[in-house]
Amino acid sequence: MSYIIACYKWVVDEADIRINPDLSIDTKKSKGKISDYDKNAIEAAVQAANILGGKSLGLTFGGPETRLSLKDALSRGPAEGCWISTGEAAKADAAVTAKALAAAIQKISDVSLVFCAEGASDTYARQTAPRIGAILDWPVVTSVSKLDIEGSTLTAVRKLDDCLQTVKVDLPAVVSVLPEINDAPIPGLKAVLAAGKKPVTEIKAEELGIDFSPKTDVTEIKGYLMNRKNIILSEGEAADKVKELAAYLRKEGVL
């Protein structure tokens, strides 16, 4: 039975990032999460596996903290999980990440379809799907808002800046989906319990024999500080708050 793979990333939750007065950033309080739009990629893989009669698999690449992601990912439907584990993922750029994922896809070997999301919540670089396609020399379809599978042909509607484009491609292929492709369900208790029993494979990154040196050199990471007045009217009658706000806006001269 062939595999339908959803690539997903375990990321720092951007809402938990604190910015210090010197603009350095503090991610210590951040809990990890599955990158928001990857939930739609996982759902797309689960649905496609049902249609194709294949097996859905969640594939991720990352350091020790990524172990936590597997149960979460599998509670969203995939039959299996696969984790390419490394200590170096923090330094991995898009080139390294795509090479690791592509190498794992080759190792899994019987793969008919690979899904990625539009972009990750942390980097939002939107490189992974096209890069994986290039490395495997597979066809790539990005920005997909709708898809149909018949036999081994996939028909996709791509949302581009100036048009909707319908394309057809024979599998295997790499597809990146937009979040509006589906409603990613919130897993119920049963799904969460079942996830713990699903098979997970760990591949040590070193075993894949790829060059882990990033191509980009990060020279500075700096938080963005929003400097606003933060005058928040929370107490009292609605009518009074509105009156007060209207007075402020008049004073600002923006009406």
Add this chain to the structure above:
Amino acid sequence: MAGIYIYSDKKDIVAELINFAKESEKEACVITFKQEDAEAIKDFGAEKIYVLKGSSQVPENYGKAVAELLKKQDADLFAVGATARGRDIAARTAGYLDCGMVSDVSSLSYREGTVISQRMMYGGTVIQSEELKGLCVVTVPAGKFEAAVGGETVEIITIDVEADSRVRLIETAPVLREGTDITAVDTVICVGQGLDKKEDLQLAQGLADVLGAEIGCTRGIAEERKWLPVERYIGISGAVIKPKLYISMGVSGQVQHVVGIRDSKVIVAVDLNEKAPIFRAADYGIVGNMYEIIPLLTEALKNA
């Protein structure tokens, strides 16, 4: 021949990237996939225009051919307009070249063989500076450089190449834009998913009418609920606006949205949830039910 190689499906960005190449004291070499596209930019002042001729109508299917051209010509850099097509072809080319790539730069310069770039991370919470050496790829949003003043192109070079024919184009349906440019107005009323139903947009329209404002929205209102056209949504993947006054209603203010309003003069938020991050991004806020607050505000500003 070395030089900065350029691709964009948007003519404006081509002109801007030609100027970037000139500022970097490099030859501007533009890549196109159709004779007519080459003709259309012929007087933009590029040193060279390549026409890669192959069997596919989809530019993204030329990633491998572009990678081969860049290698053969010993290109310094591949600079691509950051649109859906551009990001795809750029990343495919980077994949074939196994080289570095920086997506959607917020600033970019090229000095002595080094690309120096900045981009946003974590939805805009963080700015990351990066340097790349050797042939690499960047995608550049519109408006980062002035457009080149123009001039004759020295050479148009046509090359027959192999396109990836596995992705077949079936049909193209143009997306009709309604014409409003929310980046160009003084006042924007922004609706978020706190809005219960589409008809309630009336609430925002009432306030917009009083202020002579346009209505904008968050991504979900446009992309998922489809209550407003996509050109009206604001944020990291939508429009970036700088109005004098921005008023949100039912917008939680996640960073991916707030990035799009940071340069507004005055930011006002109305939200039920006192802890909503939008209040940290706002100059003025009212914690309350917008179904109550917005009609009162509309009334109060009528006589402003």
